[in-house]
Amino acid sequence: MQLGADHVRVRVPATSANLGPGFDSLGLALALYDEVEVRLVASSDVVVEVHGEGAGNVPLGEDHLVVRALRRTMELAGAVPTGIHMTCHNVIPHGRGLGSSSAAVVAGIVAARALLAEPRAVDAATVLALATEFEGHPDNAAPAIQGGATVAWTTDEGPRAVGLDVDPTIEATVLVPDVRLATSRARAALPERVSHGDAAFTAGRAALLVEALARRPELLFDATEDRLHQPYRAAVLGASSELLKALRDEGVPATVSGAGPTVLVLAGPGHRARRDAVLADLVDETAGWRRISPGIDMTGARARRISGNPGALSSGSSGVTGRHVVPGSPAVRGGSMQ
Numbered sequence: 001m002q003l004g005a006d007h008v009r010v011r012v013p014a015t016s017a018n019l020g021p022g023f024d025s026l027g028l029a030l031a032l033y034d035e036v037e038v039r040l041v042a043s044s045d046v047v048v049e050v051h052g053e054g055a056g057n058v059p060l061g062e063d064h065l066v067v068r069a070l071r072r073t074m075e076l077a078g079a080v081p082t083g084i085h086m087t088c089h090n091v092i093p094h095g096r097g098l099g100s101s102s103a104a105v106v107a108g109i110v111a112a113r114a115l116l117a118e119p120r121a122v123d124a125a126t127v128l129a130l131a132t133e134f135e136g137h138p139d140n141a142a143p144a145i146q147g148g149a150t151v152a153w154t155t156d157e158g159p160r161a162v163g164l165d166v167d168p169t170i171e172a173t174v175l176v177p178d179v180r181l182a183t184s185r186a187r188a189a190l191p192e193r194v195s196h197g198d199a200a201f202t203a204g205r206a207a208l209l210v211e212a213l214a215r216r217p218e219l220l221f222d223a224t225e226d227r228l229h230q231p232y233r234a235a236v237l238g239a240s241s242e243l244l245k246a247l248r249d250e251g252v253p254a255t256v257s258g259a260g261p262t263v264l265v266l267a268g269p270g271h272r273a274r275r276d277a278v279l280a281d282l283v284d285e286t287a288g289w290r291r292i293s294p295g296i297d298m299t300g301a302r303a304r305r306i307s308g309n310p311g312a313l314s315s316g317s318s319g320v321t322g323r324h325v326v327p328g329s330p331a332v333r334g335g336s337m338q
């Protein structure tokens with residue numbers, strides 16, 4: 001496959017997976033974004049600059065997650081490898097249950113797609129399959145790609161996802177502690193088997209959550225109850241587990257965001273006063289907690305071509321030059337990829 005551009009910019013939202021009972025299936029895109037600018041260069045250099053979250057912690061070469069996802073997508077599309085100069089402006093906290101790894105993977109995939117002469121050759125199903133290959137589960141990748149709330153599932157042919165309606169009065173608030181929890185560690189805390197009773201309880205709540213999100217926010221408290229993962233993760237969640245219990249004891253629809261340790265509150269109009277009262281009492285923003293009300297992202301990952309001249313890849317030695325928006329350059333929106 002030929003290249004169609006040599007310089008693109010992408011933006012990918014944070015995501016909150018599970019939403020309580022929808023373990024590995026439900027997810028919600030949040031309006032907190034990582035932005036990545038990728039420039040292809042003629043040399044074999046891989047130069048990565050990271051600003052914000054992850055700066056000083058993530059690898060800066062071929063092992064960088066965005067680079068790995070970009071390379072994998074280019075390889076799948078049969079594009080000839082080139083050098084890469086990449087700048088990341090990261091806002092999504094790492095290891096907090098807000099889908100930072102998924103955002104990085106989706107950024108690499110949609111950047112690669114936008115660099116190709118025929119972006120549609122990497123269709124929506126392939127984007128989700130590639131992201132799931134990296135992540136191991138599709139529940140963060142689906143909303144990161146298409147925005148809004150999603151339910152994702154896996155078939156013999158690969159992962160699939162559909163969007164869900166979200167009542168516009170629902171507010172998402174995240175309580176982010178300053179401690180990290182690797183998703184792999186939180187997954188290791190899960191048992192091999194659960195009881196039929198807990199599985200039935202949680203399946204019912206997940207079904208109810210679809211209706212609560214779409215039209216009946218007053219049902220969010222019951223609809224966010226879970227018995228499949230949160231109870232087993234309590235030991236590794238530390239203070240987040242206590243905050244979750246305190247919120248739920250007061251009737252506030254709170255869940256663990258993803259694998260944690262962030263706590264997510266999904267509040268309809270009837271929950272706001274109690275949410276604000278409990279959070280004012282319990283969340284001390286001077287003692288390591290951040291309270292963010294990001295809004296729900298409804299568009300998902302976006303990529304924009306900055307320059308469409310891959311025939312003349314620069315040597316890569318002169319920094320980012322010649323930045324301009326090519327008139328008519330297609331805006332690639334993750335949610336509308338066909």
Ligand SMILES: Nc1ncnc2c1ncn2[C@@H]1O[C@H](COP(=O)(O)OP(=O)(O)O)[C@@H](O)[C@H]1O
Nearest residue numbers: 058065094095096097098099100101104182183
């Ligand atoms: N923007 C990014 N660039 C590079 N690596 C990232 C990025 N975001 C996440 N990662 C990698 O993923 C890890 C966090 O993934 P994970 O444990 O799944 O937590 P979460 O996805 O909930 O933030 C980070 O420690 C880092 O290694």
Ligand SMILES: N[C@@H](CCOP(=O)(O)O)C(=O)O
Nearest residue numbers: 017024097098099183258259
């Ligand atoms: N379903 C996964 C979701 C992990 O999300 P993350 O944002 O914590 O990576 C799980 O619960 O393990």
